[in-house]
Amino acid sequence: MHGYTTESVVPTTELILTRQHPDDRRQxxxxxxxxxxEVDRSAAVTASSTPLVQPAR
Structure with a gap:
């Protein structure tokens, strides 16, 4: 991604932001x-509303 090989870099948000045009970084x-x-919120809702063990039928 962005000219890096998988072995040469650990992808982070900061790395991605440094590769963007300065005018686009904030957005x-x-x-x-x-x-x-939103993903964290969805995961929390799903975890709290979905039983881990389903009742036997």
Missing amino acids: LAQTLHTIRT
Whole structure:
């Protein structure tokens, strides 16, 4: 991704942001934050509303 090989770098948000145009970084950072927040919220709702063990039928 972005010219790196899998073995040469650990992908991080910071790395991705450094590869973006400076004018686009803030918006991308906000978008990534929103996505992470929504995924975390969805996971919490799913975890709290889905039983881990289903009743036997």
